[in-house]
Amino acid sequence: MLRQDHYKTSVYKTPFHERTSELNILNEWTRWKDYTVSTSYFRTDLEYFAVRNTTGVIDYTPMVKQKITGPDAAEFVNRFFTRDMNKIAVGRVGYVVWCDEAGQVLDDGTVFHVRENEYWLLCVERQLDNLGNSAVGFDVKIEEITDEVACLGVQGPTSCSILKAIGFDAIEHLKPFDIKHYDFQGQEVMVSRTGFSGDLGYEVCMPNDVALNLWDELFDKGEIYGIKPFGLDALDLVRIEAGLLVPGQDFMVAEEAIRPGSTRSPFELGLSWLVDLSKPVFNGREALLEEKKRGSRYTFVKLNINGNKPAEGAYLYNQSGKKIGNVTSAMFSPSAKANIAFATLHDPWKKGKDKIIAEIYYQKDLEWNKVMEEATIVTKPFFDPDRKRTTPAELY
Amino acid sequence: MEKYDAIVIGAGHNGLTNAAYLAKSGLKVLVLEKNDYIGGAAVSRELHDGWTYSNCSYVCSLLRPEIYRDLNLQKHGLQVIAYGGSVTFMEDGNIFGGYSDHDVQRREIGRFSKKDADAYVRFGRDVSKQCRFIKPLLLRTPPDPTSFRPKDLDELLYLFKRLYGLGEQTIYETIRFYTMSAAEYLAEYFESDIVKAAMSGSGIIGTALGPYSPGTAYVLLHHYMGEVDGSIGSWGFARGGMGSVSKALAGALQEYDGKIITDAEVTQIQVKNGKTTGVVLANGDEYHAKNVVSNLDARRTYQDLFDPQDLSEKLLKQVDNFKFNGSSGKLNIALDGLPEFPAMGKDNPLIYADMHFIDSLERIERAYDDWKNGRWSQDPYVDMLIPTMTDPTMAPPGKHYMSVFVQYAPPKLATGEWTDKDREGFGKTVIDQIGEYSPNFKDLIVHAEIRTPQDIENEVGLTEGNIFQGELTMDQMFFNRPFPGYAQFRGPVKGFYMCGSSTHPGGGVMAAPGANAAREILYDLKRKNIVPEAENDD
Helix, strand or coil, X not given: CXXXXXXXXXXXXXXXXXXXXXXXXXXEEEEECCEEEEEECCCHHHHHHHHHHCEEEEECCCCEEEEEECCXXXXXXXXXXXXXXXXXXXXXXXXXXXXXXXXXXEEEEEEEEXXXXXXXXXXXXXXXXXXXXXXXXXXXXXXXXXXCEEEEEEECCCHHHHHHHCCCCCHHHCCCCEXXXXXXXXXXXXXXXXXXXXXCEEEEEEEHHHHHHHHHHHHHHHHHHCEEECCHHHHHHHHHXXXXXXXXXXXXXXXXXXXXXXXXXXXXXXXXXXXXXXXXXXXXXXXXXXXXXXXXXXXXXXXXXXCCCCCCCCEEECCCCCXXXXXXXXXXXXXXXXXXXXXXXXXXXXXXXXXXXXXEEEEEXXXXXXXXXXXEEECCCCCCCHHHCCCCCCCC | CCEEEEEEECCEHXXXXXXXXXXXXXXXXXXXXXXXXXXXXXXXXXXXXXXXXXXXXXXXXXXXXHHHHHCCCCCCCCCEECCCCEEEECCCCCEEEECCCHHHHHHHHHCCCHHHHHHHHHHHHHHHHHHHXXXXXXXXXXXXXCCCCHHHHHHHHHHHHHHHHCCHHXXXXXXXXXXXXXXXXXXXXXXXXXXXXXXXXXXXXXXXXXXXXXXXXXXXXXXXXXXXXXXXXXXXXXXXXXXXXXXHHHHHHHHCCCEEECCCCXXXXXXXXXXXXXXXXXXXXXXXXXXXXXXXXXXXXHHHHCCHHHCCXXXXXXXXXXXXXXXEEEEEEEECCCCCCHHHCCCCHHHHCEEECCCCHHHHHHHHHHHHCCCCCCCCEEEEECHHHCCCCCCCCCCEXXXXXXXXXXXXXXXXXXXXXXXXXHHHHHHHHHHHHCCCHXXXXXXEEEECHHHHXXXXXXXXXXXXXXXXXXXXXXXHCCCCCCCCCECCCECEEECCCCCCCCCCCCCHHHHHHHHHHHHHCCCCCCCCCCCCCC
């Protein structure tokens, strides 16, 4: 149990804070759950380009981590998540969503099949309540390990070379979504070829007490490979280019939604590939079957918008001036030199027939202007280099 | 013999851009390149095992984002990555840094003059005003001010509207701006010599003028355009070297079924009854097309490829008068490790920046005097970068590639043509200058390519080695580029066009001339325009 005076430390420092605070010359921080993390270290654009060109390192320790163990672990996760979890073999990672009974998405995350009868769920929102409610009758143990495990995202084209240089042998042979355990100074660290950048990259989970040493090793060996820290601002740029959603930004998490209609089903987020309706039981199955029959209310799309004014928060209209949706995330992509966005569309939008026109407000010399720009739907990520998939991974 | 709708002579980045748009419009297009590699001066070459050089153009700040997006150059492998800042090393052991963070920059200027530090805001505003005026013009065709055709009148009207949109005071300023020297212009803002010297550099790069020569204020702006708009990634390196730009453009061209033949030097443009009919190669091969587009500079195009009998006396004279005045050379150096610059201190991020070793306007002007006297500058102005600090693909990890642009070097020396000994001497001058600020630099050199203006001319085909395909002075700009009457990308014979940097808006890896020429060709062929307009900054 926490000490009675825990309120005196309202915000925690991550195990990397000693280093990240030294490197954060802009002194820009934000709160992420219990912790404070850097939004930007030295220049957001150069941090962004480190991820796209060399290697960026992000401290994502505050990511909520839950460990599920026990003889029924495999059956339990299959019951909890919407996709067929049997396909995620030991040593593999899978992207997942899970729903409430109404088929509305509670959160998204990644499940690590760490070893036989052991799964880790990394996600945005805390799930002990939801996981616990579903665990009735399963022989599993569910615990939160957020504070015990330090995590780094090591993302970018030279990331494999750097991890190899710190002694992670044969790491180049990891396929996307593979997990491998390494010994680092006598402790076990878990490396996976995963991340939030849409590029070649890895995530490293480690016990807190080797965190600083591993950081130092990375930055020492990584110097000649152009290693740089990056903050949440740069992360937001790469994840939009990569086509990755953020709960709480691109959709409302069902657990916190007050107003009817404000939540989304997996189908409405373009995630039908994560739903396996042939499974006999999982949370939200009945509702999703029903939705399949009567149709969805919303359609999630990636947009390429004319012009160069980012469409943050824009309303979307069809050619007759009827509102058909709104933008949830937007930016001008430095890599595609394109004006890109995620959006959610609704009635009376007609797929293939209606135009999508964004109403964009922007400021120049304090004056507000408005443009109406046509947008086209894009199906692939805005940035999608081959090196993201190539195995063995690129070495420098 | 296969027939094409259009033949583009020269696979420089503008030739490829032009061809890509013609092909995208549905035309059958052929690009002919004399070298066995494409790219012209936007090229990456491995001249020393393991090292890739951007051996001519070296930074990618001006490439039009509209074209990048429209031709989907990202998909064809182009990644432009930002680099940071600039630094000038001073004789007294101090340095003057250029930082992108506004407050850091203000404090840095303030180390030399507190007043200048505050004037930096006004300077930034005024340069931005000029950029705002010019940027949209980059992807437009200059109007002919003597013509009464509706198209020209419309364009003139547009121009006047924009000019008047600047506001009264700025109209006066704009006209002054175009005729001033960089030194005069900077003196209206700054008092510190180091501040002025550092900022004047971009006013002379590529130009045979000194900071006190009228017209250099515009050149300064021409180089600023990539930098001041503030949108991220607007200036930087092409990942993998400048050849990546050409490779991506070629990828776009091939996607639209355009064809490129290398090792195919065009020696003659065929003209029959005042119309082009095709081209003849050095090996005698002929290719036929009703439209022939030259990516070569104005002099090479008209003097080397046309039969003078097909051209008017007036035009031949204009070609003669077109100024090149090659003024720059280049060193590409492979380094065994990272050179130290003690003046900068350890871990200074300016190691990523462009570096210079001249700290006063006076010294730059003296460097220019050498050019006038027919010798390379004994105390040169260099624009030096270590691209491998940013780009991991150009040298093995821990090793480095250094790109050194050198000003001034005349196309011909007072003693005659450049000899091997001269080239060596030129290289030594530059290496010695860098060595003065970096004690371990010389020991790290494993290979160096030294390029005089003459080498650049011989290899790339840029007359006198002028990087802009002709000086960027007011007499050769806008509706006078390359010369009056021919500023709309058309030539004196039907079906013939120009698309290189000799045309509007001039040099730099912008891809704008190539795209502009394509728009005019499509207009003549009565096809729908598919070339994007410049994005509005307002």
